[in-house]
Amino acid sequence: MGLPLLLPLLLLLLLLLLLLPPASLQGDHWAQPKALFHFGMNQQKQLSAPEGGSIRIPFSFDYSQDSGSVSNVKISWRWKHFHGDFIYKTTPRLIHKNFKNRLLLNWEEDMKNGSLQISNLRREDEGSYFCQVEMITEKYGEQKWQSIQGTELTITHAAKTATPGPTTSASTAATTAADLWDLEGKRSSGSWLLNKEAVVRLALPSAVLKIAILGLMVFLRWKRSKEDPSRIWRRNTRTLGTKNDGILYAPLTLHNVPSPAAPPCPPAHGGPQEETLFSALKT
Incomplete structure (x- = not known):
């Protein structure tokens, strides 16, 4: 067969190869691109609470809607950094020794949000907290993901109530009482009105008693005259x-005493x- 005959055959073979579908040339696992599992995790960036108080760290997560049925959902929490120690696990049950009897997870398996409550906060509880979700999906199998940024928790000092010292002098006590009275008056006009009413109630009986005594004295003087x-x-x-x-x-x-028989005589000028x-x- 000469070269002029081979050239058309090669061209025809090349054309057939171009027209064939890719699935006939490759295996079934290359026929379609592999589906990707999409997920998300949301946590508040920063929170603060006083020492001795309590705090709730909220979280929420999401995943691909085409995942099919979901089972064996687990929630875990890490402390300090992304790869830090686990302080809480739903399965198997785990609570870090530093948080014993102080952690409570507010979440149910069919929910996509919840919160981790920490009670009786201490100064050493400061740091970052990372929520992790683990589940088995019908389409994508076992999946696990975790918040990258987490929540930064700051513990503030508890407010201390100042105890006033003993009074050193009467003037200081009077000034303090006046200041407190003024503050009470500014704080609530209702309190001021109540104080005035109490003063009137206390002063009224004393005033009535004084008026009665004065009236009795006037009556006795008049009767004697x-x-x-x-x-x-x-x-x-x-x-x-x-x-x-x-x-x-x-x-x-x-x-x-004037006599009824004779008209009264005026007394001598200046006489008794x-x-x-x-x-x-x-x-």
Whole structure:
């Protein structure tokens, strides 16, 4: 066969090779590109809580919707860094000795979010916390992924209540009381009104008592001014003086009582209205 005949045959063979599908040239595992499993993990970047308090570190995750049925879901937490020690595992159950009786996972297997609660926080609990998810999918088999950034937890000092020292002087006590009263007044107008009402309630009985005593004194003075002069004379005559050498002294008070028979005479200018005489009786 000459060269002019081989050239067309080679061209025809090359054309047939180009027209054949790739699946006929390669195995079935190269026929379709391998599917990829998509996943995601979300955690808050930073959190802070006071020493002795508690904190919840939230998390959420997602995965490919075409994964099929999912089973054997496990949640784990690492501490300090991405490859740090595990402090919590759902299966098998594990709690780090530094967090004994202080960890609680708020999560259920059919949920894609939850939180890790840490109670009775200590200064050494500071650091980064990383959530890890592990599951078995129907399409992609066993899958495991973890947050890269994690959550940075900061522990703050607990606030201390200052205890005031003893009062050194009366003026200092008065100033402190005035300051507290002023603060209370600024804090709540209702408290100020209550204080005023209490003061009025305390002062009212005292004022009523004073008014009653004053009224009684005025009434007695008025009644005495209206008393019959003869009664005054009889009462004064019953008052005896001091007995000395068998003689009794009795003070007599004479009043200028107007006579019904004669018009009253005006008293002498500057003269006394009444005068007291002593009568001596020999016993």
